[in-house]
Amino acid sequence: MAALSAERRRSSLSGWSGRSIIGVLLVVFVLFFAVPIVWLLLAVTKSSKTLVVAHPFSPGSWSAFVANWHQLFDFQDGAVTTWIGNSALYAIGALVITLLVSIPAGYALALTEFKLRQALLVLTLVVMLIPSTALVLPIFLELNSVGLIGSPLSVILPMSFFPFGVYLTYIYFSTSIPRDILAAARIDGCNGFQVFTRVALPLAAPIVALVAFFSFVQNWNNFFLPFVMLPSSDGYPIQVGLTSLLAATPAFNPSSAGSDSVQLPTLALGTIVSILPVLIVFLFSQRFLVAGMTAGGTKE
Amino acid sequence: MTLAPSSDQLTVDASRGRRSRRGGGKPAGRASARSPIGYVFVSPYALLTIAFGIVPSLYAVLLAFTNADGGFAGFDNFTKVIDDFRFWPAVFHVTIYLVIWLLGLVVFVVGLALMVHAIGVRWVSTTLRFVYYLPGALAGASSILLWLFVLDPTASPVSGLLSAMGFDSFVQVIQPGNLPAIFAIIAFWTGAGGWIIIMYGALNNISTEVIEAARIDGANAVQIALRIQLPMLRKWVAYMGVMSLAAGTQLFVEPQLLSQASNAVVPNDYSLNQLAYQYAFQQNDFNGAAAISLILLVVALLLSWVFVTRGGLFEKE
Numbered sequence: 089m090a091a092l093s094a095e096r097r098r099s100s101l102s103g104w105s106g107r108s109i110i111g112v113l114l115v116v117f118v119l120f121f122a123v124p125i126v127w128l129l130l131a132v133t134k135s136s137k138t139l140v141v142a143h144p145f146s147p148g149s150w151s152a153f154v155a156n157w158h159q160l161f162d163f164q165d166g167a168v169t170t171w172i173g174n175s176a177l178y179a180i181g182a183l184v185i186t187l188l189v190s191i192p193a194g195y196a197l198a199l200t201e202f203k204l205r206q207a208l209l210v211l212t213l214v215v216m217l218i219p220s221t222a223l224v225l226p227i228f229l230e231l232n233s234v235g236l237i238g239s240p241l242s243v244i245l246p247m248s249f250f251p252f253g254v255y256l257t258y259i260y261f262s263t264s265i266p267r268d269i270l271a272a273a274r275i276d277g278c279n280g281f282q283v284f285t286r287v288a289l290p291l292a293a294p295i296v297a298l299v300a301f302f303s304f305v306q307n308w309n310n311f312f313l314p315f316v317m318l319p320s321s322d323g324y325p326i327q328v329g330l331t332s333l334l335a336a337t338p339a340f341n342p343s344s345a346g347s348d349s350v351q352l353p354t355l356a357l358g359t360i361v362s363i364l365p366v367l368i369v370f371l372f373s374q375r376f377l378v379a380g381m382t383a384g385g386t387k388e
Numbered sequence: 389m390t391l392a393p394s395s396d397q398l399t400v401d402a403s404r405g406r407r408s409r410r411g412g413g414k415p416a417g418r419a420s421a422r423s424p425i426g427y428v429f430v431s432p433y434a435l436l437t438i439a440f441g442i443v444p445s446l447y448a449v450l451l452a453f454t455n456a457d458g459g460f461a462g463f464d465n466f467t468k469v470i471d472d473f474r475f476w477p478a479v480f481h482v483t484i485y486l487v488i489w490l491l492g493l494v495v496f497v498v499g500l501a502l503m504v505h506a507i508g509v510r511w512v513s514t515t516l517r518f519v520y521y522l523p524g525a526l527a528g529a530s531s532i533l534l535w536l537f538v539l540d541p542t543a544s545p546v547s548g549l550l551s552a553m554g555f556d557s558f559v560q561v562i563q564p565g566n567l568p569a570i571f572a573i574i575a576f577w578t579g580a581g582g583w584i585i586i587m588y589g590a591l592n593n594i595s596t597e598v599i600e601a602a603r604i605d606g607a608n609a610v611q612i613a614l615r616i617q618l619p620m621l622r623k624w625v626a627y628m629g630v631m632s633l634a635a636g637t638q639l640f641v642e643p644q645l646l647s648q649a650s651n652a653v654v655p656n657d658y659s660l661n662q663l664a665y666q667y668a669f670q671q672n673d674f675n676g677a678a679a680i681s682l683i684l685l686v687v688a689l690l691l692s693w694v695f696v697t698r699g700g701l702f703e704k705e
Binding site for chain 2: 121123128188190192200211215219222230254309311339343366
């Protein structure tokens with residue numbers, strides 16, 4: 089067992105053969121996860137011809153990128169710009185309502201007593217288990233009966249309902265806020281509302297950011313809800329707009345070889361543009377996110 | 389992707405529920421008890437819950453049991469959709485997809501988390517987790533579009549691999565028999581990284597003394613992984629199962645886009661959710677659509693319930 093005692097750091101399989109198997113497996117998965125993204129980033133710098141002819145991982149040219157860019161943003165007189173604007177409106181609108189609604193609710197569930205508190209908590213857990221897409225058609229019927237279909241509210245309001253955010257906030261306030269601090273604030277003369285805004289809320293900044301992040305990503309990437317609620321292309325968010333781009337790509341839809349057709353590299357650029365905001369948020373919040381997700385993983 | 393509450397948090401919640409059930413008293417330390425502020429703070433959320441949780445569910449139930457004129461229809465809508473020639477194939481497609489996806493998810497996520505966790509060099513493990521997590525930024529239609537490229541041998545970055553497997557055209561790749569695996573791969577590609585990070589966190593939570601004791605007793609790394617780390621991940625695997633299963637039954641965007649991109653080589657009623665969509669928007673039969681939605685909802689909740697009770701998700705250790 090000399091090999092074992094030599095290993096001060098945690099190392100899984102002892103012996104080089106075990107390690108190389110693990111090494112190979114880990115690298116295979118790195119390739120699996122990274123290759124499509126790397127390829128996509130290179131694809132947008134190629135013309136549709138070089139995309140097929142040249143080596144998949146060769147870089148293209150700046151001029152080809154500019155041409156793709158123009159083709160994308162000229163598509164249907166700038167429809168892509170409209171779609172991105174819509175996405176931003178829906179995602180941020182729902183995000184703001186989500187925060188205004190979820191944070192106080194989670195706080196109240198954790199730290200105050202009221203009738204039906206337990207019922208609301210159980211209901212939150214149950215709704216969290218229901219996949220959001222399962223309710224899309226019933227919500228369509230409901231909003232249809234009140235005449236909201238096609239309006240931005242038909243996507244913003246359902247997306248604002250985010251029980252997971254309430255649950256996260258509830259957990260945070262019931263485990264991580266010392267009750268003494270809140271009691272002290274009350275003794276110092278704060279009323280219930282001031283205790284929340286002046287003491288609890290500043291302490292809850294990390295959880296507010298976490299809820300905001302998840303809400304934003306989920307809203308931005310939502311496909312089924314806007315697909316069902318918004319009948320006109322003017323109202324599409326970019327995720328639904330991508331289907332229009334796809335429909336205009338002759339490589340995937342031969343009947344579309346018209347004047348406004350989209351080439352493969354342009355479609356690739358559309359894909360990147362559609363995820364750019366999420367990607368930026370991801371990259372900037374990576375460290376904090378991982379910390380948040382593994383919050384249960386570090387014991388004090 | 390959805391993220392998990394930590395096991396501590398689940399335990400806290402369970403113990404609280406138990407305490408109030410048993411004792412009936414309110415938990416200690418709820419300082420501002422009987423203040424009306426509780427009502428003010430939860431009422432907007434309660435309103436949204438009613439509007440977008442309870443009312444649509446009840447409305448779906450109502451529609452599923454009535455006919456187009458609003459009269460009571462009993463189980464007619466259910467027998468109608470179940471007798472539909474497209475129903476059982478859709479059930480079959482979704483089931484096969486779920487089996488492949490869930491098996492792959494559990495095996496690879498747990499395996500990768502154990503392996504990444506065993507790496508001693510810090511920057512390597514951090515980098516690996518980041519790379520695995522990155523595709524999570526692409527979800528919904530964007531990830532499907534990217535995979536359309538990957539699966540199309542004319543443009544694919546892995547065209548060599550595809551032709552080595554005997555695929556020379558896009559239509560060959562998306563043969564019906566391949567679809568469950570393809571959808572499973574796409575879902576794994578976007579979702580697995582987040583779960584790997586969660587499992588990694590859970591592994592960090594296992595005290596080093598336990599591992600050390602096992603090592604002194606002569607357990608090798610594989611034995612430690614199988615006998616100690618794996619059982620301690622049980623709750624997390626169950627949680628991943630619930631969330632993924634419930635979400636997986638709702639398969640929609642993947643077959644929808646693939647159907648569009650393949651000129652209907654992939655049918656647009658491939659999954660149950662697509663069939664519900666067809667009922668609502670092609671046949672104007674909202675009652676039939678509601679029946680399918682309700683079946684999906686009940687199945688998702690039942691399966692979740694099985695996982696929750698079997699996996700001991702809300703149990704105190």
